[in-house]
Amino acid sequence: MMNEFSRRKFLGTGGAALAAATVTTPAMALTEAAARRLVDQVVADINRVISSGKSLGGMISDFERIFRSYADVNIIARSTLGADSRRASPAQLRAYTDAFRGYIARKYGKRFREFQGGEITVRSVRRARSWQEVISTVKLPGKQPFEVKFLVSDKSGSDKFFDMIIEGISLRLTERDEIGAMLDQRGGDINALISDIKRAG
Structure with missing residues (x-):
């Protein structure tokens, strides 16, 4: 049986290619106006x-509804x-996708609770490769404003965001690393991972 390091090394190249494939299919029909409307x-x-x-x-229940409505959960989870x-x-x-949606809602719902008293404002939109990048600013009382980018695509057939870049850190890539580590700890057992992320976050 592969040890954790060799399994991740073996799968790593394919994982990077898969992650890239989920977001690089052209989505030229998506306009800046449509992307901004979604993020608004x-x-x-x-x-x-x-x-x-x-x-x-x-x-957290509300954030799960938001994530379900506006995020491309299938692409994010698979990635x-x-x-x-x-x-x-x-x-x-x-x-896994169902469990992941609840996990993300719990994890980031707790973070957004820290935003109470603050506000998020959409600032601008620009095309980045085959998707639209919608740039927003978060203002919190007593703290310096910071940037959150929503990456929006219509790859799934409707306008959805497939990543959030919070202060330069990708939600999707961060979670790929963390989920990968969790799977390694469980010897690659996907069922065990699913069971555990239902309670994690």
């Missing part, structure tokens, strides 16, 4: 949750699983 909706919903005064559990997605069965991929 995302930002309006996030700002509403931030100012709602709801409990953490309520906020974070990397080359291991090629050996997963269709049932495992569906279960």
Whole structure:
């Protein structure tokens, strides 16, 4: 049996190629206006949750709804699983995607709770390769503003964001590294990973 290092090294090249393939298919029909419209909706919903005064559990439920509505969850989830997605069965991929959506909502819902009293504002849009990059600014009380970029594509058949770049750090690539490490710890057992990320975040 491969050890963790050799398994990741063996799968790494394929994982990088798969991740690239999920976001480089041309999406020339997507306009800057459409990408901005999508992110304006995302930002309006996030700002509403931030100012709602709801409990953490309520906020996380709302963030899961936002993620389900506006994010290309299938592409993000498959990308974070990397080359291991090629050996997963269709049932495992569906279960992983469902579990991953809840995991992301819990993990980043807790972070967005720190935004209470602040606001996210869309600033500009620009084409980057085959997608649109929508640039926003987050302003929090007593802190320096920082940048969040939404990468938007219509690859899945509708306008969705497939990554968020928070202060220069990609959500999708960060989670690919973390999910990969979790899978290594479980000896490559995808079912064990699915079971555990249902509780993680």
